[in-house]
Amino acid sequence: MTAVTDPLATAPVSAPERFFWGLRLIPRIETYPAVLAFAKTFVGKLMILGLFGIGLWYLNWHYRALTLVLAVITAFPRHRRVLLTASTLVWACGLWWRWADHPQLIQVAIVLVVAQLLFWLATGFRNSWFGRRPVAGLLAGFALLVLLANYLPRGGSLRTVSWHFLTVAAAYLWFIAYSLLDISSKSCDPFTLQVGTYQPFWGSTAVPFVKGAAYLRRIEAQNAEQLAVTQLKGLKLLVWAVILNLFLWKAFLPVVHAYIGIPLYDDIFDLSMRRAAFPWYLGWASLIAHFFERLAELSIMGHRIVASCRMAGFMALRNTCRPLASRSIAEFWNRYYYYFKELLVDCFFYPTFMRYFKRRGHWRLFAATFAAASFGNAFYHFFSSLHYIEELGFWRALEGFQSYIFYTIVLAVGISISQVRERKIENLSWIRGRLIPALCVTGFYCVLSIFGDSSKRYPIQECFRLLAHLVNLIH
Numbered sequence: 001m002t003a004v005t006d007p008l009a010t011a012p013v014s015a016p017e018r019f020f021w022g023l024r025l026i027p028r029i030e031t032y033p034a035v036l037a038f039a040k041t042f043v044g045k046l047m048i049l050g051l052f053g054i055g056l057w058y059l060n061w062h063y064r065a066l067t068l069v070l071a072v073i074t075a076f077p078r079h080r081r082v083l084l085t086a087s088t089l090v091w092a093c094g095l096w097w098r099w100a101d102h103p104q105l106i107q108v109a110i111v112l113v114v115a116q117l118l119f120w121l122a123t124g125f126r127n128s129w130f131g132r133r134p135v136a137g138l139l140a141g142f143a144l145l146v147l148l149a150n151y152l153p154r155g156g157s158l159r160t161v162s163w164h165f166l167t168v169a170a171a172y173l174w175f176i177a178y179s180l181l182d183i184s185s186k187s188c189d190p191f192t193l194q195v196g197t198y199q200p201f202w203g204s205t206a207v208p209f210v211k212g213a214a215y216l217r218r219i220e221a222q223n224a225e226q227l228a229v230t231q232l233k234g235l236k237l238l239v240w241a242v243i244l245n246l247f248l249w250k251a252f253l254p255v256v257h258a259y260i261g262i263p264l265y266d267d268i269f270d271l272s273m274r275r276a277a278f279p280w281y282l283g284w285a286s287l288i289a290h291f292f293e294r295l296a297e298l299s300i301m302g303h304r305i306v307a308s309c310r311m312a313g314f315m316a317l318r319n320t321c322r323p324l325a326s327r328s329i330a331e332f333w334n335r336y337y338y339y340f341k342e343l344l345v346d347c348f349f350y351p352t353f354m355r356y357f358k359r360r361g362h363w364r365l366f367a368a369t370f371a372a373a374s375f376g377n378a379f380y381h382f383f384s385s386l387h388y389i390e391e392l393g394f395w396r397a398l399e400g401f402q403s404y405i406f407y408t409i410v411l412a413v414g415i416s417i418s419q420v421r422e423r424k425i426e427n428l429s430w431i432r433g434r435l436i437p438a439l440c441v442t443g444f445y446c447v448l449s450i451f452g453d454s455s456k457r458y459p460i461q462e463c464f465r466l467l468a469h470l471v472n473l474i475h
Contacts, residue, residue: 026239030232039228045074048231052311055238059245059304061203065094069201070311077227080220080313081189085196092199096168107168112195114169115176119191122183134180135347139379142166142173146383150394163390170386171206172198177347178212189213202308206384207340209305210316221313234310237318241303248296256289265290269458272466280472287470291446295323298337327437328418332445333373333411340380348376366416374412378405381454388457400457407451414444 029035038044049071056063069087073080096104122134130137146166152159175198182188194213203209210216221227256262263278268286271278302319309316319338326332334341349372357364382401383389389397451463468474 025243026236029236030229035232036225036228039232040224044228045231048235049074049311052235052238052307055235055242056304056308058242059238059300061304065091066201066308070308073312074227074231077221077224077313081193081196081216084200084312085193087201088196088198091201095199102164104164104168107165110165111169111172112198115172115179115195115198116191118176119179119183119194122180126183133351134183135177136351138173138177138180139347142169143379143383145169146386146389147394150389163386167386170383173383174206174343174347174380175199175208175212178208178214181346182212182214185214187217189217200309202312203305205301206380207337207343209302209319209339210309210314211339211342211346215316216314219315221315226315227313230310230313230315233315234307237303237310238307241300241307244296244300244303248293248300252296253293262286262289269462269466272469273458273462277475280470283466283470287450288446291449294449295320295336302337302339324442325434325438326441327434328421329411329414329441329444330418332441333415336445344372344376344380348372362420365419369416369419370412372412373415374408377408377411385454392457397457400459401454403451403458403460403463404454406460406463407448410448410451414448 039048049067052070053063053067056066069083069091073083073087076083092108093105096108118134118138121128122131125131145162149159149162149166152162178197179191179194182194197208197212197216200209210219221230257264262285263282265286268278268283272283299320306316306319317338321335321338323332323335326335349368352371353364353368357367378401381404382398385397385401388400391397392400447467450467451460465474
């Protein structure tokens with residue numbers, strides 16, 4: 001697997017671009033010897049933790065509990081992974097106790113027991129079908145449980161209990177998948193340490209931030225200097241989250257929606273569905289503003305989580321890193337939501353790439369890309385929307401998911417084309433080699449986002465109608 005190059009890795013940066021991106025709003029303080037030496041002292045660690053806590057307080061994110069946990073882990077770095085597991089379990093108790101006014105602690109305990117059983121089965125029976133393909137077995141089993149729960153009588157207690165359990169299981173599904181992937185590693189962690197990566201205390205979505213135990217082993221700080229550098233970078237990243245938050249809520253949104261008067265994208269879509277008239281250029285303005293709002297919100301969320309992970313002593317990569325600088329569709333996907341891309345690559349791309357079309361070059365890459373960007377993408381989002389499945393039923397919910405399925409197919413085709421298309425930029429100007437490709441890529445994702453809202457169930461014909469209105473084909 002290590003011999004396979006990630007086709008979604010970012011392209012090298014040229015010398016003029018290195019100079020441009022070298023202009024930093026926040027200096028590289030981790031490279032200053034005096035700052036680094038101070039960060040290794042007791043007072044320096046207290047100051048970094050204090051500033052980090054202030055940043056969490058501004059972002060309104062559990063600053064007291066999180067700062068306390070980070071202080072304990074900083075004080076006892078040799079026991080970092082054990083403390084991570086203990087903190088994550090305590091965090092889970094607090095999180096699920098307040099879930100939807102119905103404590104879900106019993107369901108969490110059952111999910112962890114099932115996860116340990118799957119881990120034991122995959123470890124002890126490596127030659128069985130499940131031992132060879134544990135992630136495929138996990139995902140197929142979860143999909144089957146959701147399908148069976150769909151046929152339970154409505155209003156019954158068994159249906160209610162089943163959907164509560166599946167909701168908790170969905171939150172841990174992909175974390176368990178990473179544990180099963182780690183079984184093939186020579187230095188696989190025991191299950192007690194694997195649990196520390198299940199919805200860790202620094203926060204996460206259903207996408208594992210930051211991947212699983214195997215990744216944490218590679219990025220863990222090994223000495224005091226590495227810890228100081230990691231925590232300084234974590235503090236810088238949190239400052240970036242604060243700056244983006246200020247820009248989004250104090251500048252961008254008030255100017256765009258209040259001062260200029262551009263309507264919200266949901267309102268524009270509602271007007272389109274009601275066949276109400278609105279200027280096509282107003283629709284474009286709303287769509288573009290919505291695209292940048294989502295990008296800013298994702299960046300803030302990812303920066304906060306990764307910054308907290310770094311403060312715990314793990315040099316994790318950013319989740320969102322300059323996506324607007326991307327020259328290709330594949331590069332944008334890598335830069336926009338890195339850990340979601342990594343999840344799809346690890347669980348769908350590599351298994352397909354390593355098993356199928358081994359003698360068929362481009363078809364092998366094409367099939368693996370479709371398995372990740374289309375099938376895996378749709379699978380993740382469909383089974384992350386269990387409330388729709390419970391409310392509408394499995395097959396009606398799948399029928400209502402057609403616009404997002406279309407989104408994943410177009411995305412997979414675009415990524416596949418960009419992977420096999422070589423673009424030479426050595427003799428091109430900055431405008432032709434950099435600006436125009438970046439605008440084209442950003443425009444592709446902006447337009448495609450009309451079909452890519454998995455949180456709503458718009459009919460696909462309504463998405464096409466809005467697109468036709470934007471290009472002034474209908475009124």
